[in-house]
Amino acid sequence: MSAQREMKEKNPWYTPVTIIITVIGVIAIVALVTVAVLQNKPLPQKYKYGIVLDAGSSHTALYIYEWPAEKDNNTGRVEQLHSCKVKGPGISSYASDPLKAGESLRACMQDAEQWVPGKRHHETPLYLGATAGMRLLNMENSSASDKVFQAVEDALKKSPFSYQGARLLSGSEEGAFGWVTVNYLDDRLKQGLETTGALDLGGASTQISFVSGNYDGSESPSNSVTFRLYGNDYNLYTHSFLCYGKDQALRLTLAQQSKVGPATVEDPCFHPGFTETRNYSVLYDSPCVSDRKPQGGPATFTHTGTGNFLKCQEVVKSIFNFTHCKYSQCSFNGVFQPLLQGPYGAFSAYYFVMNFLNLTDTSIPLETVRKRLANYCATPWEEVKQQHPDVKLKYLAEYCFSGTYILTLLTEGYNFTSESYSNIKFIKKIKGSDAGWTLGYMLNLTNMIPAEAPDSPPLPHAGYVSIVTLMAILLFILFIFSLRPLWPRCSKQPQIV
Structure with missing residues (x-):
């Protein structure tokens, strides 16, 4: 027993203080690792939503878009979540019975309620844009056109979403928003690449929109649309031919x-x-x-x-x-x-x-x-x-x-x-989203495309972590060297027998 006691006394691992320090150290390491894992665990992504109804000449379609909530106006991509084709003809076909125009939207609106989380309903903007079919009806019978729009508005206001209005798009708007959609989805705007022209063919009209290096808009100002997107200026030629869908x-x-x-x-x-x-x-x-x-x-x-x-x-x-x-x-x-x-x-x-x-x-x-x-x-x-x-x-x-x-x-x-x-x-879709004017329209109304490129930190995250680590090591070495005057004093202390 005396030999065993002597061995424990000589071995520092057997002292109570050392055991306590070791246990605390292990607990601290486990706690540190646990905190690090929890801290770096990916958080569930929160999204915002927007709904656009495309009221075309032959049919109406509903599109639901989503984007990361914390990147509203920054670098988060807006993507199409779901689409729903309204049964029946376009709303302009209901000129003789306007109430049916609103009723025709009910099934797709109910569908949208299932796709957009309930807690987001009240803040989700809802738009309706009517194109060439309603443009023709407005030309032929503006009173009937107004009644169709009123019926549609009454129906959409009953939805739980944040209704933002129904309006008649001009041909140039339809063409320009289609161009924005195509180039936004292809990441050409953010990266400042050569843009893609947009060719849209509907039932009642057709649009052509593109950027031409030799076109400054002066020869035909009515065909010119100017955008400033991600810090770049785009002078767009666009024209819509009504009756040529x-x-x-x-x-x-x-x-x-x-x-x-x-x-x-x-x-x-x-x-x-x-x-x-x-x-x-x-x-x-x-x-x-x-x-x-x-x-x-x-x-x-x-x-x-x-x-x-x-x-x-x-x-x-x-x-x-x-x-x-x-x-x-x-x-x-x-x-x-x-x-x-x-x-x-x-x-x-x-x-x-x-x-x-x-x-x-x-x-x-x-x-x-x-x-x-x-x-x-x-x-x-x-x-x-x-x-x-x-x-x-x-x-x-x-x-x-x-x-x-x-x-x-x-x-x-x-x-x-x-x-x-x-x-x-x-093209039918670009990266899962339908090509068309609806996404460009929503991006414009919600200011989702910044006029200037978003700011970025001066250093990437990996570079920042590397510099902080090196600085910490340097400071630790300097601290050790700052204790150098104490080293000889510690080594010359008398031994207690």
Whole structure:
């Protein structure tokens, strides 16, 4: 026992003070590690939300966007969380029964309540923007347009969201916001890269927007929009052609072919074997063609297809006016357009039509695209129906016309050549968000894009930690050396026996 006691006395690890210090040290280390782990544990991300309703000519769609709550106006990306297509036609179709315009939105609004967290409902902004369909209705019957807007507002005010208003977008706004969306989602604005032009095709209008190096806005100020985004200035050319969306363009071509009031129209833009009885009054009930209605003709006409791409292209070209231009250069209908520049994103109906025709790959030579479209148009109607049994006949019948119209609009209208056509990319989504004007519209109204680039710290986080660590080590060494005068005194103390 005495030997064991002597061994404990000689071994410092057996002294009570040493044991206590060791235990405390272990506890301190464990506590330090635990605190460090908890401190660096990722916190659950909090988000804010915004809702935009796109009230187009053929349908209405609801889009829900989200972004990091702590990066409201800084570097947090706004992304599309969810979309909902409203059942039924566009709100302009409810001119005779405005209340149904508001009722049609109910299902998608209820859907939005499920996607946006309840505690965020009251602070989530809700916007509705109406485009060419309502622009046409406003031209034709402003009183009916006002009643539709009132019905829509009444319905949206009943939602739990922060309703911010419904308004009619101008064509230039629609084009400009589409350009902002495409370039924002592609990170071109933040990084100051060459921008992408925006080509938007709807049912009642079409927009072209791009930045051109030789365009300062002076030649045609009405086509100029200036943005300052992330510290960069953008002088944007934009124009919207009302009545040149694919649905109204079809009316224009049919009106061109039926202007003398024939009983039968043989249409090269529809498949051979296609036949349908059309009502003259229905065809000409749009402001785009109402002044062209033939007088004294029959009530109906038989619309038949012949499926000839070249002749269809001639018919389509007849709805464009290339005869006059008071500017240095024009697209069509006397509208100024600078030289095309850079890449372009073509979305909305551009994508859906060309995707159906399997022609979205613009690396395919333009002449090959024309040949494929010519072969498709020449396919008998019965064969086309058998090949696509799940597609609604109304849409299926119009793809030959729509594809021909798109090629003609791009090459003859906007002056894309065989070389520049390859700069077009047909897009549906960019990084999970639909291409279109709605995101740009919300970003503008909520000031989500800063005019200047956000400030950043002078040193990156890793560099900052490295410098702090080196300074701490240096200070510790200096502290040890500051105790140097005490070292000899400690070593010369007498031993107690």
